[in-house]
Amino acid sequence: MYTLLIRAAELRQLQASGAPLLVFDCSFDLADPARADALYAEQHIAGAVQAHLDRDLCAHDAAEAVNGGRHPLPRRELFARTLRRLGLDNAMQAVVYDRNGVNFCGRLWWMLKWAGHEAVAVLDGGLQAWVAAGGAVEQGPARVRPAGDFQLGPELRRWVATADVAAHLGQPGQTVIDARAAERYRGEVEPLDPVAGHIPGALNRPFDSNLGVDGCFKPPAQLRAEFDALLAGRDPAGVVHHCGSGVSTMPNVIAMELAGYAPTAVYAGSWSEWCRTPGLPCARS
Structure with a gap:
């Protein structure tokens, strides 16, 4: 289980092992949120799903939120629903990355811990390190995956x-x-x-x-x-x-x-x- 960081070489080994795994691309642009979709389509780790900061990692109105601010956290049960939609199972190792110096994927790392999922790690060096290590990439828009079975666990972060x-x-x-x-x-x-x-x-x-x-x-x-x-x-x-x-x-x-x-x-x-x-x-x- 990886719970903090994972190196590109370790992720490649994990992929090759066939272990239950879901990789999330969290790349984003605060100045142009719509660009996140273009970034993902241009290049992402092969098999990675997109986790969009505004759509997937924030509440959309006050009734959904547990706090205020520009990027409020959604209620945990709503976030769990998002994780199931994105294809996460409780048995999976989650790996999160971006191309923005951990500026956005760290949010999903923390939220997964908050949702009770211990097996989540940040890809150290992000997409750039993955490409430099010869990791497989692909292009194209996000695809719908089979729904996952994720269920909330105890809050592991506060x-x-x-x-x-x-x-x-x-x-x-x-x-x-x-x-x-x-x-x-x-x-x-x-x-x-x-x-x-x-x-x-x-x-x-x-x-x-x-x-x-x-x-x-x-x-x-x-x-x-x-x-x-x-x-x-x-x-x-x-x-x-x-x-x-x-x-x-x-x-x-x-x-x-x-x-x-x-x-x-x-x-x-x-x-x-x-x-x-x-x-x-x-x-x-």
């Missing part, structure tokens, strides 16, 4: 609401880590949300800080040293991760687990919900 973060703001038991780019964190620019800035007291670690020049995650020891330096003695058990909308925070979540920390919490609504909530403080620096 999210927190705006009220939870606000209630513990400034307390030593909570450390908020913001995965957005430094200029967005400082409030110098804000291309997506109505208010610029960050949650007071939040630490900044841009999500792409976790990858090396080859597009793969840095070694666990290096990640550990970097997070230790960022936390500066703060209790890692109190870490709450966020970004703009609960999507690009996931590389930080994964990196902390690779570094040997226990699973940490995600603020699902993130800055897009925080900055729209009346009365909550916003900082700039």
